Amino acid sequence: MNCNVPTDICFSFTGFCARGGRTDDHCDGWGIAFFEGSGCRLLLDEKSAVVSPVAELVRQYPIHSTHVISHIRKATQGRVALENCHPFQRELWGRYWVFAHNGDLKDLPKTQGFYQSVGDTDSEQAFCTILERLRQAFPDEKPVLTALYPILQDITTQLATYGVFNYLLSDGEHFFVHCSTLLSYVVREAPFCQAHLVDQDVTVDFQELTKIQDRVAIIATVPLTDNEDWTPIPPHQLMVFQDGEPQPMPIC
Numbered sequence: 135m136n137c138n139v140p141t142d143i144c145f146s147f148t149g150f151c152a153r154g155g156r157t158d159d160h161c162d163g164w165g166i167a168f169f170e171g172s173g174c175r176l177l178l179d180e181k182s183a184v185v186s187p188v189a190e191l192v193r194q195y196p197i198h199s200t201h202v203i204s205h206i207r208k209a210t211q212g213r214v215a216l217e218n219c220h221p222f223q224r225e226l227w228g229r230y231w232v233f234a235h236n237g238d239l240k241d242l243p244k245t246q247g248f249y250q251s252v253g254d255t256d257s258e259q260a261f262c263t264i265l266e267r268l269r270q271a272f273p274d275e276k277p278v279l280t281a282l283y284p285i286l287q288d289i290t291t292q293l294a295t296y297g298v299f300n301y302l303l304s305d306g307e308h309f310f311v312h313c314s315t316l317l318s319y320v321v322r323e324a325p326f327c328q329a330h331l332v333d334q335d336v337t338v339d340f341q342e343l344t345k346i347q348d349r350v351a352i353i354a355t356v357p358l359t360d361n362e363d364w365t366p367i368p369p370h371q372l373m374v375f376q377d378g379e380p381q382p383m384p385i386c
Contacts, residue, residue, distance in 0.1 A: 237298030
């Protein structure tokens with residue numbers, strides 16, 4: 135989720151976590167990260183989302199954030215363990231960066247440098263590779279988006295040659311989304327309407343919960359609702375979301 139004002143994700147998360155063992159077979163752990171100012175609240179559990187007490191806490195506790203990344207895991211590489219749960223978090227340029235990956239990267243070379251994996255997944259290794267390359271390209275501080283985007287796009291293109299590489303990446307300022315095979319998004323803004331979850335028989339009327347200036351973008355592998363107009367992201371596209379809407383692709 136990316137939005138222009140701090141917003142809770144309780145509605146979308148209710149449907150999303152059902153896919154962690156009830157309506158889908160992604161039951162090898164889960165996690166969620168909320169950016170709050172310069173901090174980041176990261177919650178992980180190796181239990182499936184449908185039975186996790188931590189997931190129940192998130193469903194009931196309306197944490198407000200402008201950048202949220204959540205992931206339910208179906209293990210392809212790495213054992214079922216806490217250290218292999220997404221999202222992963224590291225520091226770069228004095229900011230927390232958070233990453234979640236849906237896919238499978240075969241024979242990915244190990245990163246040699248500052249960033250090292252704690253677990254044994256291809257996903258964490260890819261995240262370390264991204265940050266290592268960014269740190270080498272811009273050693274002192276975060277560059278402007280027009281300089282950062284083409285480097286990240288180049289890194290992404292190279293990593294995608296190893297397999298399926300759908301991912302979400304954010305530092306709490308910019309929200310990057312790469313579609314390798316399957317991702318969609320919906321932007322909720324005025325005039326707001328009702329939304330009904332695909333995975334649970336739950337409906338919410340956003341008109342009762344929002345202000346006219348609010349804007350929220352939800353990105354998911356498969357649409358979470360069945361009565362909203364979700365936009366498929368074309369394969370091999372790297373998008374940037376900010377303030378609840380997709381941004382024009384930066385040009386150097």
